[in-house]
Amino acid sequence: MGTSTLERLRFPTSLSxxxxxxxxxxxCCKLIEYKTYLQALPYFDRLDYxxxxxxxxxxSLAVEKLLNIQAPPxxxxxxxxxxxMTRILNHIMGITTHALDIGAMTPFFWMFEEREKxxxxxxxxxxxxxxxxxxxxxxxxxxxxxxxxxxxSRIVLVDMLTNNRIWRNRTVDIGVIGAEDALxxxxxxxxxxxxxxxxxxxxxxxYDKYDEVDFDVAVGSNGDCYDRYLxxxxxxxxxxxxxxxxLNKMPAGEIKVDDAKIAPPKRSEMKTSMESLIHHFKLYTxxxxxxxxxxxxxxEAPKGEFGVYLVSDGSSRPYRCKIKAPGFAHLAxxxxxxxxxxxxxxxxxxxxxxxx
Amino acid sequence: xxxxxxxxxxxxxxxxxxxxxxPKDPVTHTQLSEFGEYIAEILPKYVQQVQVTCxxxxxxxxxxxxxxxxxxxxxxxxxxxxxxxxxxxAVDVPTRQYRFEIVYNLLSLRYNSRIRxxxxxxxxSPLDSSVPVHQAADWYEREIWDMFGVFFANHPDLxxxxxxxxFEGHPFRKDFPLSGYVEVRYDDEVKRVVxxxxxxxxxxxxxxLNSPWxxxxxxxxxxxxxxxxxxxxxxxxxDWLLPQ
Numbered sequence: 001m002g003t004s005t006l007e008r009l010r011f012p013t014s015l016s017x018x019x020x021x022x023x024x025x026x027x028c029c030k031l032i033e034y035k036t037y038l039q040a041l042p043y044f045d046r047l048d049y050x051x052x053x054x055x056x057x058x059x060s061l062a063v064e065k066l067l068n069i070q071a072p073p074x075x076x077x078x079x080x081x082x083x084x085m086t087r088i089l090n091h092i093m094g095i096t097t098h099a100l101d102i103g104a105m106t107p108f109f110w111m112f113e114e115r116e117k118x119x120x121x122x123x124x125x126x127x128x129x130x131x132x133x134x135x136x137x138x139x140x141x142x143x144x145x146x147x148x149x150x151x152x153s154r155i156v157l158v159d160m161l162t163n164n165r166i167w168r169n170r171t172v173d174i175g176v177i178g179a180e181d182a183l184x185x186x187x188x189x190x191x192x193x194x195x196x197x198x199x200x201x202x203x204x205x206x207y208d209k210y211d212e213v214d215f216d217v218a219v220g221s222n223g224d225c226y227d228r229y230l231x232x233x234x235x236x237x238x239x240x241x242x243x244x245x246x247l248n249k250m251p252a253g254e255i256k257v258d259d260a261k262i263a264p265p266k267r268s269e270m271k272t273s274m275e276s277l278i279h280h281f282k283l284y285t286x287x288x289x290x291x292x293x294x295x296x297x298x299x300e301a302p303k304g305e306f307g308v309y310l311v312s313d314g315s316s317r318p319y320r321c322k323i324k325a326p327g328f329a330h331l332a333x334x335x336x337x338x339x340x341x342x343x344x345x346x347x348x349x350x351x352x353x354x355x356x
Numbered sequence: 357x358x359x360x361x362x363x364x365x366x367x368x369x370x371x372x373x374x375x376x377x378x379p380k381d382p383v384t385h386t387q388l389s390e391f392g393e394y395i396a397e398i399l400p401k402y403v404q405q406v407q408v409t410c411x412x413x414x415x416x417x418x419x420x421x422x423x424x425x426x427x428x429x430x431x432x433x434x435x436x437x438x439x440x441x442x443x444x445x446a447v448d449v450p451t452r453q454y455r456f457e458i459v460y461n462l463l464s465l466r467y468n469s470r471i472r473x474x475x476x477x478x479x480x481s482p483l484d485s486s487v488p489v490h491q492a493a494d495w496y497e498r499e500i501w502d503m504f505g506v507f508f509a510n511h512p513d514l515x516x517x518x519x520x521x522x523f524e525g526h527p528f529r530k531d532f533p534l535s536g537y538v539e540v541r542y543d544d545e546v547k548r549v550v551x552x553x554x555x556x557x558x559x560x561x562x563x564x565l566n567s568p569w570x571x572x573x574x575x576x577x578x579x580x581x582x583x584x585x586x587x588x589x590x591x592x593x594x595d596w597l598l599p600q
Contacts, residue, residue, distance in 0.1 A: 029528065064378070180439075291572055295411060314571060315565065
């Protein structure tokens, strides 16, 4: 096959941010085998550390599939709401740091203030600004009362890039990949949509309450960095639309599954009832046992299709947990996408998929 | 206390009232089973077992020599069209004769469905690389080689991808310890990074969480049947619901 452009330049993958992230992924896979299912949850926060609740959602859905349960309706709506908030967080981070890599400093500064506001929402619901460990198998962890409307986000600030001459010069016709090639290289998410394939797991294989919300899927036509950027900006607008619908449609109700063998009891119950105390103890030490089986569950994370291949052997620890990170396949396709481009374009291309 | 009593009564009287249990989708289940049978009829030489899990995931167990034919069929046949290789992993089950189970997860955009293809190998037998069929397999196979030690024949560039440059061993194998064998540190005397045997400050705590009660007694009874099959760890029937 011959050495790729990358090898000739001695571009060590292990040193790029993406490489470090995939390495973290692999270490997590091994660590998860030694933890119970609940203890393994915070690893998912930290894998793609800017789309926390989406990763947790993928893992929770996988475990719920093996346990043969489903979260109550309110928990599903909360998951959708926070999933979309996470999508906005991730896209802000992705676009503005990409712009920063290319040379535009202003969007980064201005939009990170919006991220701070969203971190406040995270903190109010879970106690932690970033790594929430909030979405758990069985529902969500604590009660959430989203009373405030989401701010009408100043996405127009990011729009300052859309018609900017320098931005267009740096991203139009850069990193072009065709639809067939994108599928062959195992791309997913925005990388496919930028090349014209209308594929969104929230529409085609809906999970939680995505089949009850109304939103559009942004699809590009050229398959270059600029189209993918436009897709992401449009996805942010659609996420806002979804969040508004969630707030309007959210029912009252419980937020954890009813089964006391899976969802731990509330602390007030634990302090008064003997059975709750025992359940609490058993769940936080040994954990719940998951029936033997294997599942591959994927969600539409902001970076692409985030999948969890979970193998259970009937004990309270996962036997094997393989995490399919979208960025791994995208980074593998970097060689193909950057052929014929200049070195500075590699920065633009990597920024456009921000593999994690 | 009263709440738990109500829950018990509700569970006792009928699971149809219980919103906790995942709803079943028998239509998709039949569609997938029929499709699985269809594939098994077309490729009888390589397909050894087909199963559909109770949560509607189709799994195809094949002989290792059939990797390229089956994947090509699944990619190119008009009724399959699994153009996207979503994931390629391995699972290490040391108790089996062929300890590594290689798992291909494929996605068909045309038919909006997924399929899982599983095959097996041991430490020494090489498998055919599926890079000619799906370019995505390139890095995934490198990862499996690095982490498990499964060799892929005819791979364009099979070398380590995640471990350090001089690393020895295959970390994801079950006999490789979590802390590893060596640790690295910067040695000021020789002015470079050196690798030394690992010294843990605290002994690694592994709790024995095996409960004296059997959580899934039905699995134990069935184990004697399944142990004959190469894929005896995983089950596909609908009996594996929550213990009531």
